[in-house]
Amino acid sequence: MGTIIWTTIGAILTLSVYSFLYKDNPFYKFAEHLVVGISAGYYLVIYYYNFIDPNVVTPVFQLRLGDQAIGFGSGAWWLALIPGLLGLLLYTRFFPKVAWVARWSLGIYVGGYAGLGLSPVMQARVIEQIGANALPLTSVTNVLIVVGLLGTLAYFFFSMKHKGILGVFARTGIVFLMVGFGASFGYTVMSRISLLIGRVSFLLHDWLHLV
Amino acid sequence: MLADRGLARVGRSGMGSVAVVTIAVALFLCAGVALAQQDGDIETAETMTEEVLQPLMPPTAVTAVDTPNDRGSSINVTWEHSPDSESGTLLGYSIYRSAHPETGFAFAGRVPFVQDNYRDSGIGDNEPTYYRVATVGLDGRESLSETFGPVEAFPQWFNGDRINVMVAVIIFVIAIVYFVNAARSGKDLFIRRLAGLDEMDNAVGRATEMGKPILYITGLSTISDVATIAGINILGEVAKKTAEYNTKLIVPCADPIVMAVEQEVVKEAYAKAGRPDAYSEDDVFYLTRSQFAYVAGVNGIMVRQRPATILYMGMFYAESLVLAETGASIGAIQIAGTDAVTQLPFFITSCDYTLIGEELYAASAYLSREPILLGGLKGQDTVKFIAGVLLIVAVVVATLAATGVIETNFMAPLFVTG
Amino acid sequence: MRRQIPLALCFIAGLFMAVQYFIPHPTVQDTYEIVLGWLQTLLAFAFLLGTVSLIRMHFHKIRNRADDRAFSWVTLLGLVSMIGLGFLHPQHQLPGSPFNLMFLNVQVPIEATMFSLLAFYIASAAFRAFRARTLEATLLLVAACIVMLGRVPIGDLIHESIPAATQWILNVPNLAAKRGVMIGVGLGMMATSLKIILGIERAWMGGSD
């Protein structure tokens, strides 16, 4: 019985979303506002239990008497105060006069991820890609791949006019880019239709038991 | 006179570029040699052989060394296959370890018989350890090899497998810093036209004329995607313009930290334009972290607030086309920029202008025309040039090696990383 | 204080994260994991900022008697009920708990349906925008059509070489273009990261000066 009710709720919400294809209407508005609220609440709860609880609350408030290494890594309980403090600094944004203090936390966050965007990126996106493309020019396919890559790289030159030899390469690059984009577009169609088949199957089979 | 000075400048910068490129290539080649030598070291350590034959023949040449370039606590055990491995009578190999050469061997792990190595991890650092490897028959019978040892696990302070990455990063940093400094000293830098960005002014102007808002979306990712940071940088430039024209700017966010940063960016832009009152925190707001719930919300904003201009700058996933098609249906001018290769086709199809890949990262320099940012772009191009040269050299060497003109492809280890 | 400290913190955090990549020693790697944990925890704290922002916007809509204010109540109700169910129900993640049922039967179907709208939009986008105006546009649409045909059985019936052509397009020009974009993007990412670490690009804290 419970299953039928929940399936019906899911089905009605599914139809409400599809009604948007015709035009904006109260059913869509309802589904939209509901899912924004529900999912925002869902993520607040999930992030609290997955990060704040194990990394801050548990080490600081519950296990502070035990003096073994707890929390993440090998740090002691007081290390858990740091993310807690950085997190609370974010809340200075609620008070306009001291709101700038939140920038300290943001600075660490932005800087930390910027650092991670340096060395691993050089490895995975530059060096290994060049290595994978260092092909012997012993087949037409290999020649095309090398020319295509050089052309695409040339297209991304910003500080020179695309004239002369650079212009020729850049034009070649655009040709490869466009064929590649067309191919990705065509390749994706099938999986998107599978999603739609899945939803229609939910409505006709799981809900209405028609097929 | 002026032309002369210009030429001299070009000459100097040309010399600088050549120097940077040459040093870079040289350093990179050195890194390759170092890597190749490291491989050699490991090979010499493997040449200790002891052959013992027993009824069910055990593996031979058992060797154990500290796992290189790691955080310690692990030893690599290798061996040569037992002759029985061909006969189909083997299940696999069992690895045993002990602190003593003769006694106390404990089971460490088992691998299928197609494997000839095992990484024994989770052991103590700097403790002498002995290894034996046994063949395991289909009937469960085992036959032990000779003992190898002692060997100690220990952590390394430098990951030698990544020396090429480090050298490349250093070259990159030098190139960027060099050209940023050159730009600081007042050099005029050329940058090619980027159609999507030239259109940005018109797009903002159009919204102003129509009295409609501009919708700005930095995508669904967090700051951990650098594309999001690029999107935030561009938002800074856009907010300056909307503040100047007094156009409403709507920025729905999918990540709360991105929201905090974007509120900062927009608020400052309005303050600098002398219109701090025109900024409202309800304009830069959080919707939800959830991908398609966010899309549902943004679609609602599009059809109800009918922005004249929509800008997508950052990291996008499958939602790109849902957003861009809804935007197209309300007749908005749309400019997109992303480095998500899989989503570019959809933006190219549905938007008026699209910044492809690296163009997104060039955008904030292009829009702001700040010399130091433009200098960074020049550095980027230099490294791109180096990458192109290296690729050509590597292709030539690979071709020569494949056709037998030279014996080994000595460029290949350069691109192997760990 | 307002600018120098955040810039300094940004520099230190960035430098450490860039350098740790080359140092496998546990002293550094354990610290790295701890700092990464801090960053994730910081994001978790920020969710309260986001949620307050969402509540405030809808509260303002209700107070200003906006047209759609009834729906603002829907959002607030959904939000509050999920937070309530999540924090009051200790086993909120177990199958069958109210929190989990709401997630599976409200959030999941709506999101899956939003996702499946793509099947419709992909068709309307192709009709509207695939015009052979220029050489580039023509290449794009021809490649898309060939690959589409090559994915369904009808393609084989039209011409037997279509599946092979599809595979070739995916493996050769598509691969070359993707790698080119990837290398360029890599350099762009690194340059942006470096400019942030060195404090050259300061838009994230409201620009320079």
Added chain:
Amino acid sequence: MNVFEKMLSIDRRWIFLAIGIAVIVPFFFPLGLPVVVTPPVESLYDAVDEIHPNDAPLLLSIDYAPATLPELEPMAMAILRHAFEKDVNVVVMTLHPAGYGLAERAMLDAAEEMGQEYGTDYCFLGFQPGTSAVILGMGVNIATVFPEDAYGTPLAEIPMMEGVRNYDDIPLVISLAGWSAAEAWVYYAYQPFGQAVGAGVTAVMATDFYPYLSSNQLVGLLGGMRGAAEYEMKIDNPDKGVQGMDSQSIIHIMIIILIVAGNIAYFGARRRKKLEEAEAA
């Protein structure tokens, strides 16, 4: 407004309606659009077809999880129907912890439909953790890895398992998986024991498996919903796979027609406009 301009300004909701119809109709009236059976599917079909009835069993490892169900379950149904139709005995098992219920469901549905009896025509071994160890162990002795079936009956007491000791007594293994399980069967059943292995994988994974086919490490391969549709055509029993491919084919062709029509309209309208301008001048 001429016909070209009308075409260009068509309300996109007509396109949406057409897509919706193209997806819904095949659910009720499968069109059975031509599906060409490709060699990898053909050879897998032949391998199943050649198994002797009521003798050494086919081992079907249903290794998929819910996420890849839409693509892989039609394959399981088609293969089971084929085997049961020919009175080939089938042993069903799974290597995926979430696959137990899915494997059981497909097996029972097909068996009921084809009037097969548990224990004499088919049996279910259930799930064992440790992918490679399970596969290697079964090559030595199935009963050491699965001492009893999924419902607690010792293998020795199951009539159809009489004389089935290891891979020597199994003519064919088929793995249906959206993860590396199918590869594991190649590495640990084909490589060491020479066991004939066939696989069914998702459309995205299929390209990675072609090398195994050309090196004969796999006897046959089903790729995605299309592979399932081809198998359904082979056994003359069109079902979910063919339905899905009906929708897929129709919509793919429809999009291409839309592109062509859009271009005709665009260039037609442009040409007309130019002519009018020329006349005015």
